[in-house]
Amino acid sequence: MKKTVEELSFLGEVKQNEPLKNHTTWKIGGSAGILYTPIDIASLKKAMELITQRGLKWVVIGKGSNLLVSDKGFDGVVIKLAEDTSPLVVNGTTVTAGGGYPLIKLATVLTRDGLGGLEFAGGIPGTVGGAVFMNAGAHGADMSTILTKAHILYPDGTFRWLTKDELGFSYRTSVLQKNRGICIEAELELTKGDKEAIKAVLQKNKDYRRHTQPWNFPCCGSVFRNPLPDHAGRLIEEAGLKGHRIGGAQVSNMHANFIVNVADATCEDVLNLIAHIKETIKKEKNIDLHTEVEVMGDR
Known part of the structure; x- marks a missing residue:
């Protein structure tokens, strides 16, 4: 493990025996053997190749919402994508955001450009990558309604862009839950609209969550999937x-x-x-x- 720590330290920030309760919204969990935050995508690629070659256990987290960590922790490598792991690019109505970018922040930033479609994310406390992984949604919309493709890094260090169809989206589900890979970027297609109108809907969704959900206590968001059409x-x-x-x-x-x-x-x-x-x-x-x-x- 010492050699792995030394090698990973050249590819990003490394912490040993880091309490994972400090990295989840539930504030629960033991320590990570290694908590690794990559400098950039190239560093993450090298790190994944190293982790795979060594046969080490690994998981990836973002903001740590929707995550329950064992009291015994995780005796492997926990990869945490930072907000600036890859840049945010806005080209007209097409937006490419990194997997570690906070979803609420993204919705707020895009509102200033008059870009609509992500208003449902108001109050969802996760990252873009996590939202793709879970097909996060609310208020009758989800990631599948705006995502065109996602850039995935696989354990062997290879990359592939997966289209919306290839991601196999359904209710709170994507193919990434079965075929392990890290969403490092997502391309979204939004719509141009009135800034104030978009801002009003986003704020309404944020207010709804604040008034109906108990974020004054550590929690993870909704625990159970809705047994549709019931709740x-x-x-x-x-x-x-x-x-x-x-x-x-x-x-x-x-x-x-x-x-x-x-x-x-x-x-x-x-x-x-x-x-x-x-x-x-x-x-x-x-x-x-x-x-x-x-x-x-x-x-």
């Missing part, structure tokens, strides 16, 4: 589980599809609460709930 939050609330608590993890009293960290919750607290919710909904409604949260680390 997970409605089912959980109807089952009387709002406020139900296991350890330091609690079903939010504001929004039942949120689990909040109210008192130094552990990963096991959250997993046990998720299991209880699933069992309850299955028993009462005969509906299987599925999480949209990524669980990461050693168990």
Whole structure:
């Protein structure tokens, strides 16, 4: 591991035994064997080749939303894409943004140029790469409605641009969840419109999230995928589980599809609460709930 640390340090910032709770919105999780932040895409390519050659475990994170990290951490390389890993390029209505670029910031910046289509992202606390990975969305729109292609780096160091069709988007799903690769850039096709009108919709979406979702506590966003056409939050609330608590993890009293960290919750607290919710909904409604949260680390 020492040799790997030395070699990666030439390709970016390296931290050993870094607490991952400092890099997730849930504020939960043990330490990373190595936390690596690449200087640029060329450095990341070399790093991936090195990691693959050494047979090391690896994962990639952005803002750490939608992520539950094991209490034991991750004994491998955690790759964290920075905002400036690749540049933001705006060419008319075509926008290319790096995988580490914050989604909310991107929506805000593009609003100033009068570019619409990303207003749904108001309040989504992730990165562009994470949004592509999960096909993030809200308010009746998602990444598949604006993305034209994504630049993917594979573990062997090869690159490929995948079209929207090749990404296999569906509800909170993309092909990247099965075929491992890192979204280093995404090309979006937006629409030119009135700046103030676009800004108003974006702000409305931000306000809606602020008033209906419990971001005053550490959380990851929605825990369960909606069993369409129904909504997970409605089912959980109807089952009387709002406020139900296991350890330091609690079903939010504001929004039942949120689990909040109210008192130094552990990963096991959250997993046990998720299991209880699933069992309850299955028993009462005969509906299987599925999480949209990524669980990461050693168990």
